[in-house]
Amino acid sequence: xxxxxxEPGLERVRRLETIWDEPHGVLGWLTTTDHKRIGLLYxxxxxxxxxxxxxxxxxxxxxxxxANEKVLSPETYDQLMTMHGVTMxxxxxxPMTIGAFGNYLVPLMIGxxxxxxxxxxxxxxxxxxxxxxxxxxxxxxxAAPNAGWFNYVPLALKPYNPGRNIDFYALGLIFNSVxxxxxxxxxxxxxxxxxxxxxxxxRMPLFIFAMLAVSLSLIFALPSLTTDLVFLELQRNAxxxxxxxxxxxxxxxxQHLFWLFGHPEVYxxxxxxxxxxxxxxxxxxxxxxxxxxxxxxxELLVAFIGFGVWAHHMFATGLPTxxxxxxxxxxxxxxxxxxxxxxxxxxxxxxxxxxxxAPLMFIGGFIAFFVLGxxxxxxxxxxxxxxxTTDTYFVVAHFHFIIFGAAVFPILGGMxxxxxxxxxxxxxxxxxxxxxxxxxxxxxxxxxPMHMLGLLGMTRRIYTxxxxxxxxxxxxxxxxxxxxxxxxxLMIFANLAYSRFRGPAAGPDPFGGGxxxxxxxxxxxxxxxxxxxxxxxxxxxxxxxxREADRARLRRGELVFDEGHETPAATVVDAVPDExxxxxxxxxxxLVLSVCTAGLFVMLLVRHYVVAGVFALLALxxxxxxxxxxxxxx
Amino acid sequence: xxxxxxxxxTIAATTAALALPAVAHADGGxxxxxxxxxxxxxxxxxxxxxxxxxxFGFAVIVFxxxxxxxxxxxxxxxxxxxxxxxxxxxxxxxxFVMIALLSALFVWSDIFVxxxxxxxxxxxxxxxxxxxxxxxxxxxRYPGTAAVTANEIHIPVRTRVNLEGTTADVIHSFWxxxxxxxxxxxxxxxxxxxxxxxxxxxxxxxxxxxxxLQHAHMSMFVFADPVxxxxxxxxxxxxxxxxxxxxxxxxxxxxxxxMPCSGCHTIRGTPAAGTSGPDLTHLxxxxxxxALTLDNTRSNLADWIQNSQRYKPGNKMPGFTLTKTETxxxxxxxxxxx
Numbered sequence: 001x002x003x004x005x006x007e008p009g010l011e012r013v014r015r016l017e018t019i020w021d022e023p024h025g026v027l028g029w030l031t032t033t034d035h036k037r038i039g040l041l042y043x044x045x046x047x048x049x050x051x052x053x054x055x056x057x058x059x060x061x062x063x064x065x066x067a068n069e070k071v072l073s074p075e076t077y078d079q080l081m082t083m084h085g086v087t088m089x090x091x092x093x094x095p096m097t098i099g100a101f102g103n104y105l106v107p108l109m110i111g112x113x114x115x116x117x118x119x120x121x122x123x124x125x126x127x128x129x130x131x132x133x134x135x136x137x138x139x140x141x142x143a144a145p146n147a148g149w150f151n152y153v154p155l156a157l158k159p160y161n162p163g164r165n166i167d168f169y170a171l172g173l174i175f176n177s178v179x180x181x182x183x184x185x186x187x188x189x190x191x192x193x194x195x196x197x198x199x200x201x202x203r204m205p206l207f208i209f210a211m212l213a214v215s216l217s218l219i220f221a222l223p224s225l226t227t228d229l230v231f232l233e234l235q236r237n238a239x240x241x242x243x244x245x246x247x248x249x250x251x252x253x254x255q256h257l258f259w260l261f262g263h264p265e266v267y268x269x270x271x272x273x274x275x276x277x278x279x280x281x282x283x284x285x286x287x288x289x290x291x292x293x294x295x296x297x298x299e300l301l302v303a304f305i306g307f308g309v310w311a312h313h314m315f316a317t318g319l320p321t322x323x324x325x326x327x328x329x330x331x332x333x334x335x336x337x338x339x340x341x342x343x344x345x346x347x348x349x350x351x352x353x354x355x356x357x358a359p360l361m362f363i364g365g366f367i368a369f370f371v372l373g374x375x376x377x378x379x380x381x382x383x384x385x386x387x388x389t390t391d392t393y394f395v396v397a398h399f400h401f402i403i404f405g406a407a408v409f410p411i412l413g414g415m416x417x418x419x420x421x422x423x424x425x426x427x428x429x430x431x432x433x434x435x436x437x438x439x440x441x442x443x444x445x446x447x448x449p450m451h452m453l454g455l456l457g458m459t460r461r462i463y464t465x466x467x468x469x470x471x472x473x474x475x476x477x478x479x480x481x482x483x484x485x486x487x488x489x490l491m492i493f494a495n496l497a498y499s500r501f502r503g504p505a506a507g508p509d510p511f512g513g514g515x516x517x518x519x520x521x522x523x524x525x526x527x528x529x530x531x532x533x534x535x536x537x538x539x540x541x542x543x544x545x546x547r548e549a550d551r552a553r554l555r556r557g558e559l560v561f562d563e564g565h566e567t568p569a570a571t572v573v574d575a576v577p578d579e580x581x582x583x584x585x586x587x588x589x590x591l592v593l594s595v596c597t598a599g600l601f602v603m604l605l606v607r608h609y610v611v612a613g614v615f616a617l618l619a620l621x622x623x624x625x626x627x628x629x630x631x632x633x634x
Numbered sequence: 635x636x637x638x639x640x641x642x643x644t645i646a647a648t649t650a651a652l653a654l655p656a657v658a659h660a661d662g663g664x665x666x667x668x669x670x671x672x673x674x675x676x677x678x679x680x681x682x683x684x685x686x687x688x689x690f691g692f693a694v695i696v697f698x699x700x701x702x703x704x705x706x707x708x709x710x711x712x713x714x715x716x717x718x719x720x721x722x723x724x725x726x727x728x729x730f731v732m733i734a735l736l737s738a739l740f741v742w743s744d745i746f747v748x749x750x751x752x753x754x755x756x757x758x759x760x761x762x763x764x765x766x767x768x769x770x771x772x773x774x775r776y777p778g779t780a781a782v783t784a785n786e787i788h789i790p791v792r793t794r795v796n797l798e799g800t801t802a803d804v805i806h807s808f809w810x811x812x813x814x815x816x817x818x819x820x821x822x823x824x825x826x827x828x829x830x831x832x833x834x835x836x837x838x839x840x841x842x843x844x845x846x847l848q849h850a851h852m853s854m855f856v857f858a859d860p861v862x863x864x865x866x867x868x869x870x871x872x873x874x875x876x877x878x879x880x881x882x883x884x885x886x887x888x889x890x891x892x893m894p895c896s897g898c899h900t901i902r903g904t905p906a907a908g909t910s911g912p913d914l915t916h917l918x919x920x921x922x923x924x925a926l927t928l929d930n931t932r933s934n935l936a937d938w939i940q941n942s943q944r945y946k947p948g949n950k951m952p953g954f955t956l957t958k959t960e961t962x963x964x965x966x967x968x969x970x971x972x
Contacts, residue, residue, distance in 0.1 A: 074847045074947055148844050154821060155804040155846055160769075245822030251805060252820065287709070290720040316807060316842075317818045318825035321748070328744045332736040336729060343728035346695060347720040349702035353709050364699055371695045375688040378736070382684060382743035384751040387815035388666060388677045391807060391842040455681070457664030457811045459842045462850035466926075469664065 009554040013530045015562040020113075020526035022586050031586040033118035034526055038125050039104030040422070045129055046096040047493075052136070053087035054489070056080040058482055061446075065479040067467040077463035078146040079165070083139055085149030086169070089269065090176050091132045093407055097272030098183055098218075099128060101414060102211050104422065106187060108517035108524060109205050111196025111533045111540075113567035116189040119584050119626070120182050126594030127179035131172055134601055138168030145169035148461060150262070151232075153243040153254045158236050166236065167605050170229040175601045177222045184218035187211055194567060195575045196516065197559070198535040202296075203575075205515045205538060206289060209296045210275025213303035217264045217271070220307065225261035228254060237607065252317060259310035266399075267306040269407045270370075274299060274341060276410035277363050280417050281345055283513045284360040285352025288539055295344045298337035305334040315386045324383050331381040338374055342367065357511075358432035362413025365440045369405025373398055376451065391461075394454025400447040412439065412492055419496055420506030424522040427499040435491035442485025449474035449481075514539030519547055532559040532568055535575075589626035596622055662855065664838040666811040670858075671830050673814040676750040680743055687735065694727075751815050753826035759796040763787060763829075767799070767806030767819040767841065770848035770949060771912050771925040780902070781871035784912030785925045788857045790864040795829040804846060810839035810856050818843055831858035838926075847948035853926035867919075874903025875915045875971050886967025889960055898950070901971065910950060918972040924949070935968060936961045 022028045022037070032038060060080055063072040072080065103121065107114055115121045138144040146165045147156040156166045191212045195204070204212075232254070234240040241247035243254050282289050289295055311319060311327040345367055354360060376398040380386040389395060419427050453474050458465065465471055509518040518541045520529050531554040537543055553559050561567065561580065569579040596619040603612035669675040705712065711719055765787065766773040774783045789795045799808045801819040808827065809816030817825040831837065841852035859867060878884040887904070890896060896906035902915040917923075921930055924946050928934040939961065942951045956964070 074850070078847065152805055152844070155844070160804055160846065250822070252823075290717065291724040294721075294724060316816050317820060318823055321752070324748070325744050329740060332740055335736060336732055339732045340724060340728040342695060343698075343724040346698035346702065347711075347723055350698060350705065350711055351709060351716065351720050354702055354706050356703060356706065367695065367699060371692055375691060378739070379681075379684050379688070381736075382680055382739060382747070384677050384743060384747045384815055385680050385684065387751065387817075388674075388809075388811065390816070391809075391844075455666045457666060457838070457840065459809070459840050461844040464850050 008557065009530070009551075012554065012557060012560050012562045016527045016530060016560070017525065019562065019565055022526060028586070030591055031122075031588050033114065033122050033584060033586050033590075035103045035107050035115045035118065035121060036422075036524065036526075036528075038121050039100050039102075041125050042095055042099030042103060042128070045125075045132070046092050046100060049087050049091035049132055050096070053084050053092055054486065056084040056087065058486065060084065061479040061482040063463060064465075064475050066472055066476060067465055067469075069464065072463065074463045075146065076142075078148075078461075079139065079142070079144040081461060081463075082145045082148050082151075082169070083135075086135060086145060086173075088403065089149065089265065090173065091128075091135070093269050093403065093411075094180065095128055096411055097269075097276075097407075098180075098187070098211070098214060099125065101272060101276065101411070101418075102183075102187060102214075105418065105517060106190060106208065106211055107194065108421075108520070108528055109208055109515045110191065110194060110199060111516045111529060111535065112190065112194035113528050113532075113561075114583050115186050116194055116581075117186050119587050119590050121186055122587070122590035123593060124179045124183040124186065126591050127182070127597060128176065130594050130598040131175035131179060131601075134175055134598065134605075135168055135172035138165060138172075143168065145172075150258060151254075153232070153235075153251050156232065156254075157243065164605065167233070170233045170236075171601050171605050174226055174229050174233075175597070177226050178597070180218055181222055184215040184222075187215040188219070191215075192572045193569045194581075195570055196533050196535050196540075197568070197570055197575060197577045199540075199570075199575045201573050201575075202293065203535060203538045203540075204296070206278035206292070206295055206299065207275035207515070209299045210271045210278070213300050214268050214271045217268050217303045217306065221261045221264035221268065224257050228257035228261070231257075233604075252314070255314050255317065256310070259313040260307070263310040263313065264303070264306045266402065267302050269403055271299060271303060273366065273407045273410035274302075276414040276417075277345060277366060278341075279513075279515065280359045280363050280410070280413055281348050282352075282539065283417075283511050284357060285349050285354045286512065287348065287352040288514070289344060290348045290351060291340070291344045292538060294340055298340040298344075301337040302334065305330065305337070309334055312380060312386065313390075315380075315383055316390050328381045328383050328386075332378070335374070335378055335381075338370075342371060342374075358427070358429060358436055359413040359417035359511075361433060361436045362409050362416070365436065365443075366406055366409040366413065369401045369409060369443065373401030373406055377402065389454050391459055392454035393450040393458045393460060396460055397447050397450030397454060400450070404447065405443055409439075409443075412489075415492065415496060417511070418517075419499070420510045421517055421522045421524070423500050423503070424506055425499055425503030426506045426510060427495050427503060431491065431495045435488050435495060438488030438491055439485055440488075442481050442483075442488050445481025446478050446485055447481075449477050509541070514542045516540055519550070530554050530560065532561065534559070587626070589622060593619055593622045593626065662836040662838050664811050664840060668812055670812045670833050670835065670837065671814060672832070673751045673828060673830065674812055676747050677815060680747050684739070752828070753817075754794060754796045754828045759794040759828075761790065761793065762796045762798060763789065764798045764800075765808060765819070767801040767803075767808070767845070767852075768910075769803050769846055770841070770852040770946070772808075772852070772854050773802070773912065776868060776871070779868060779872050781868055782900070782902070782913040783871055783916060783920070785853070785922065786855045786857065786920045788859055788864055788867050789829055789831065790861045791831050791834045791858040793830065793861070797827045797829050799825050799827065805843050806841045806845050806852070807843035808839065809842040810837050810854075812837045813839075813856060816842050829856065831856070834858050834860055848946050851925055851927045851946045851949075855921070855926065870919065870972075871916055875901040877903075878967055878970055880966070882963050882966045883970050884967075885959075886963035886965070886970075889964050890967060893954065894952070914968065914971060916971055918969050932965055932969060936965050939964060 022032055063069050143164050145168055191208055231242040235242050241249045243249045243251050278289055308330040312331045416427055416432050453471055456470055458471050506522055508521050516533055531550050533550050565583045565585055566580050567583055568577045569581050570577045596615050599615035600612050669678040710716055762777050764775040764777055772785050774787050799817055799819040801821055806819040807816050813829050814827055817827045835858055837856040839854045878887045898908035898911035900907050900913045923930050923938055927946050939954055941953055943953050
């Protein structure tokens with residue numbers, strides 16, 4: 001782009017460079033408010049947690065490879081099983097899709113220069129990092145959560161679980177949800193207010209619709225989890241009786257509150273994946289999505305209906321028939337928005353001239369796995385079948401096709417897809433295709449036989465099983481599959497790591513993408529766009545004359561905002577510019593506040609409530625310092 | 635892409651083929667695909683029909699993906715359709731066909747099949763069995779009789795039996811796949827389920843709700859007996875434990891009563907009245923020990939008394955260090971308890 005910029009434009013770009021520059025080196029990363037840097041911090045942190053969750057899975061698969069295996073003790077198995085679930089959901093998929101992909105891409109896709117609240121964005125990251133470390137400290141003390149990620153009571157109560165294991169879980173997840181809530185609010189405001197002029201609601205990229213739906217889901221779902229966790233901590237450590245039958249409490253209260261969060265959570269996991277799919281498919285099919293408004297509506301509807309289905313996790317608990325039937329009907333309803341999207345994706349591929357490069361192959365794998373997991377999901381709305389298969393490996397098969405096959409495959413495809421944008425270099429296409437096949441075969445081999453195991457009566461969460469049940473061959477093939485899958489994943493990361501340093505230059509738009517992130521340089525500058533783009537369609541980067549007009553505006557100095565650290569805001573529905581926002585710059589306070597919060601949670605864990613109070617006070621002081629008006633920059 | 639789908643199909647087919655031998659039935663199985671009651675059969679039918687329709691649905695999407703790959707140089711549908719036709723397919727197949735299929739499934743499964751697998755109406759059965767989940771075994775009672783046993787439930791064949799499940803500690807879940815769906819056992823709640831075996835035989839079941847360290851070793855057998863056999867069994871279970879007959883058995887009984895055993899286990903007709911472990915009044919009439927962890931043989935019993943932590947780590951029974959004579963005497967006494 002710079003090549004076509006004439007002298008006055010270059011002058012403005014140089015001014016923007018100075019205004020938006022951040023400190024270099026480690027200090028720069030610790031104090032950064034650049035959404036791209038924060039996205040990368042999220043990316044690498046979640047990858048570490050993904051590795052940990054993966055190792056936990058491999059250890060469990062090794063233990064289950066044959067009957068009566070003795071690689072892990074029952075206690076170790078239970079901790080690994082719980083940590084695997086907690087890690088993959090709270091420390092990998094959500095922070096990866098929202099924290100990493102969302103952070104990096106949302107402002108770029110809507111033509112903004114940063115998130116609406118850049119410092120709160122940094123705060124979200126640091127809180128997330130410390131909450132993850134907090135939970136993992138338990139594992140290294142061999143006191144990790146051990147009652148499953150669903151953590152049912154009374155098993156998780158003091159009489160049956162006297163150690164600190166469950167406190168690590170409860171406090172760690174409360175801590176974690178502070179981070180997620182802040183992130184969700186940030187996304188909602190960013191998407192509502194920071195869109196480029198002309199990007200009215202109906203021209204928002206589908207990825208943005210998905211992120212909006214996810215963020216709304218999060219802020220409505222998390223309070224239910226937090227309430228549940230607070231009840232749990234109060235009962236465990238302060239003598240309350242929320243779940244205690246003898247004192248008028250109910251163990252089912254835990255389950256209702258947990259799944260009122262836990263089922264929307266499933267859609268929180270899958271929606272960004274749908275968003276990634278709707279980004280990749282049009283690019284490689286070289287045409288816009290079929291039934292675009294219907295797909296946008298479907299993404300929002302999935303999130304909405306997702307709040308009415310939670311009790312299908314509780315069909316065997318003895319709920320009254322009328323409740324069973326209601327939740328079964330709602331569970332069937334939520335299928336419709338998904339089937340709309342599945343047909344829209346496949347028909348779009350058919351109506352375009354698809355170029356089956358690695359990212360699109362991952363989306364192909366995603367569609368196959370999503371349909372597989374979706375079909376078995378529909379079966380759970382058949383109440384008697386659910387009551388037979390719930391808590392068996394059939395369920396494990398189902399949700400791994402959804403969470404791994406359908407949520408992680410787009411993440412992997414998305415890594416390849418946006419790699420050139422983030423690094424400015426191309427990955428190796430051949431290795432990428434090979435890695436897809438390994439991951440695809442590995443996933444199918446790991447998770448498909450679990451259906452059979454469930455039907456053959458293998459229950460979940462067992463650390464061992466006897467001979468003679470007919471389960472051995474399936475379990476062994478799953479373990480082999482898990483290692484093949486691991487090889488595929490390692491191949492992806494090796495490809496990306498190598499290409500980061502040795503890959504050929506990619507240029508700003510190697511795939512011909514339709515959304516705005518492809519209109520700027522790779523990697524994008526700190527200020528994202530030298531001139532704020534003006535948008536007239538949902539695929540603005542395909543409107544060549546509009547992008548020419550941007551360049552003309554840069555020459556003329558319109559919508560450049562090179563007078564300060566600024567980005568324009570616009571009206572919520574029609575995106576008519578209505579304000580220029582002065583954006584905060586780098587700051588140490590988010591990190592310091594997170595450290596104080598971490599101190600608070602550690603002290604709650606060890607039950608030094610006075611010291612915890614001191615940390616809370618410190619946190620308040622830091623907040624005051626944070627909001628002390630900075631002197632105007634000269 | 636075509637190859638990927640072909641490979642997926644091959645894997646699916648191979649794994650499905652591998653599944654078939656397992657369908658062959660063995661007594662004492664835990665296999666949903668081998669229903670032995672009207673209820674399990676209804677669920678089995680539901681499964682195969684859903685599988686059939688799902689396989690078709692999966693094939694449609696795979697076909698569309700493959701079509702996209704085959705016709706990757708042509709920007710239209712095979713019949714020349716464009717944007718309008720595409721949207722029509724999304725709306726028609728994605729909304730209307732799905733609504734029709736889901737409604738059909740809803741009516742069939744959630745209204746009719748649900749009735750079949752429903753808990754029996756109160757006092758509509760001649761027999762009620764009460765099962766209480768405990769970490770990590772099943773206590774089994776026959777209300778109206780003195781019979782108490784553990785982990786091995788006897789029911790009369792071709793007879794409707796009302797099973798009442800509850801728990802003494804954490805949540806467990808009662809599941810015997812060849813006979814019916816499962817039901818959770820929740821504190822403060824009695825959940826009921828119907829057992830009505832078509833065929834005399836042994837059916838295996840397992841705790842389905844994660845209940846702690848030894849969730850994996852919380853299994854059970856349901857024996858569906860011909861009615862006279864069941865009556866004889868129940869009559870025997872009602873009796874107090876047999877008195878020791880030999881000097882060795884008498885020594886065994888003395889040891890049992892003086893050691894911690896009697897604090898946790900009940901042997902009716904003796905001072906042993908503990909309740910945290912299984913009732914042992916008729917231990918010798920059971921085929922397994924440790925909730926199906928080991929077969930109930932003389933040597934396993936001796937080993938279990940000394941090393942139960944090796945087989946079921948974390949269970950509440952400590953290991954006992956005993957002399958050979960003491961072990962022999964204890965086992966002899968327990969073997970007497972038929």
